[in-house]
Amino acid sequence: MRYWLMKSEPSEYGIDDLVRDGSVAWFGVRNYQARNFMRDEMRLGDGVLFYHSSCPEPGIAGLAEVSRLAYPDATQFDPRHKYFDPRSTPQAPRWFNVEVRALKKTRLMPLAEIRGCPELAGMKILQRGNRLSITPVEPAEWAFILARLGETA
DNA sequence: GCCAACGTTGGC
DNA sequence: GCCAACGTTGGC
Numbered sequence: 290m291r292y293w294l295m296k297s298e299p300s301e302y303g304i305d306d307l308v309r310d311g312s313v314a315w316f317g318v319r320n321y322q323a324r325n326f327m328r329d330e331m332r333l334g335d336g337v338l339f340y341h342s343s344c345p346e347p348g349i350a351g352l353a354e355v356s357r358l359a360y361p362d363a364t365q366f367d368p369r370h371k372y373f374d375p376r377s378t379p380q381a382p383r384w385f386n387v388e389v390r391a392l393k394k395t396r397l398m399p400l401a402e403i404r405g406c407p408e409l410a411g412m413k414i415l416q417r418g419n420r421l422s423i424t425p426v427e428p429a430e431w432a433f434i435l436a437r438l439g440e441t442a
Numbered sequence: 443g444c445c446a447a448c449g450t451t452g453g454c
Numbered sequence: 455g456c457c458a459a460c461g462t463t464g465g466c
Contacts, residue, residue, distance in 0.1 A: 296464090320449075343464050400465080418447035420463045444466085451460080 291335045292426040293326070294349075294414060295389065296342040304339050304351035304394045312390040316362045317372045319384060323423040328359040328385040336431055337389055340414070341397070342422075348399040349434065357388035395438045408433045 295315065297303065307313055318324055337353040361382035364372035377383040403409050413424035426434075435441070 298464095322449095347465070418463095420448060422463085446463100446465100448463085449461090451458105453458095454456085 292428060292431040293335060294338040294340050294424050294426050296340045296422045298343045299341045303341060307391045308394050312356050312388050314386050314388050316364050316386045318422060323421055324385055326423045327387045331355045331387050338426060346397060346399060348397045350397055351394045352392040353389045354392055355387050356390035359385040359387050362386045398438060
């Protein structure tokens with residue numbers, strides 16, 4: 290059982306969308322490190338912090354879990370799609386996505402609050418210049434955040 | 443809109 | 455393999 294933080298822009302797809310949909314395919318990741326996390330390391334039931342980025346109030350907005358293991362991202366094969374990748378073929382797909390299921394919408398835990406917690410100082414999201422859309426979360430960080438949000442593990 | 447930081451591309 | 459140029463991310 291591992292834990293992850295996954296960023297999404299709420300103007301594109303936010304926690305309310307996830308709760309409405311129940312689950313979603315995490316397509317569109319075009320970064321090798323983030324892809325490798327999904328393809329190689331995520332397991333069913335892994336915990337996910339759903340994070341709102343590039344918005345007026347960036348922060349953790351909800352909890353989710355990995356509900357389907359990685360499979361080829363369909364958008365890479367679609368020439369009309371903005372995530373089309375001409376270097377990919379169905380025989381040699383380059384990009385993968387997992388699916389994520391909503392557990393619940395939480396109160397927003399703003400980036401500033403995360404930054405203010407010494408227990409969370411090691412989080413990747415706080416490291417200078419980190420732009421990775423998917424990052425691993427330590428079990429202790431996960432537990433601390435859940436406690437802080439008034440959730441039980 | 444600004445800008446720092448980073449990943450990717452491509453010429454050599 | 456190097457590295458400059460470019461594009462993107464994301465907080466502010």
